[in-house]
Amino acid sequence: MFRDELHSLGKVIDDLFAGTGEPDCTGTLEEIILAWRQATFSAATNECLKRYYSFHLEGISIHSDTLSTFTGEHKALESGLLHLSETLVNRYGAYLEDDLRLPSLYTHAWRQLRLKEISALRPAILNASLPAGLKDCIGSYFDAYLQPGQACLYTLGAIRYFDKLTGELEKLDFSSPDIEQQVDVLFLHLDFNHLHHLALLQARISKNAEQMGQQEKLRYLLAERCRFGGLPVQTRYRYQADWPSLRSMLHNWLSEEIVRVREQSPACTTPIQKLGLNLSVAQLACLLKLLYDEGIFCTENFSDILRFFSAYFRSKRQENISYGSLSKESYSTGQVTAAVLRDKFAQMIKKIDRHFFPE
Known part of the structure; x- marks a missing residue:
């Protein structure tokens, strides 16, 4: 039978607020981590383990918020809560749902680490042969997560997606002349369904097509729909999980544009050699x-x-x-x-x- 392993930790925090000084919580932390490890090797079902670990992550978030209001010395306890958070996310993340809110202590440490990594990536992006709008889109995405005061964004899924996307961006050669195409492929593959990015793609396609004749424009739009539709897309990650995928939104828009062009030119036909x-x-x-x-x-x-x-x-x-x-x-x-x-x-x-x- 599983139990609330954080109950004893709650008493430690209560003692801290009672003014008895910062107690030694090393033994308590070790007991909690041991209980988590034993739960993994128990006969419990996956659904039961999901509820168990999610309950404890939510509990750590509550304790983290409570501890943030304490003005006295509490570095050891703060470090302990951070260690518990990292243990849950890194070791038992497979049992945690993407929509779970992460503890503030964890997100603060995560943000400080990512700030250093992104500071090295930004110059490469700014100096690359990318449209200014795309650079702004990537930069605003970084800032949304790395600037303080954005706690509502820090769900486990959002953090996972950020780490995956930035990790793949770091692998790109930003000095390459076809870097824009590389970013297109990457963002489609990782389903970066950011509306700003979608608008940039639509604007670029529209600009390329505006000087074309009707038949050439139709062929171009059909080719773009085929090109984007043929690129592989993974299903594990998505920027906004509750929005349609980038490919589906782009496909629907291109289909609407194709219909519009055809309606404007009834005589325009593209013969298909089957x-x-x-x-x-x-x-x-x-x-x-x-x-x-x-x-x-x-x-x-x-x-x-x-x-x-x-x-x-x-x-x-x-x-x-x-x-x-x-x-x-x-x-x-x-x-x-x-x-x-x-x-x-x-x-x-x-x-x-x-x-x-x-x-």
């Missing part, structure tokens, strides 16, 4: 579902894959493949269809063995 496949619609649908299930496509939206193939490919019997028929076949594959694909895969494996693994 690529023929020696597969039936059912076989193509089954193949796409298999590839999707194996994670071959860099998207989680299976519908987008079906729409793409229905728009740009034709089967051996049909010039036009409808999205509806492709979707239906992907979820109702029969044995005959599966057998055809199995034979094709078997032939491929034989070729691989013959060419790359000769006996």
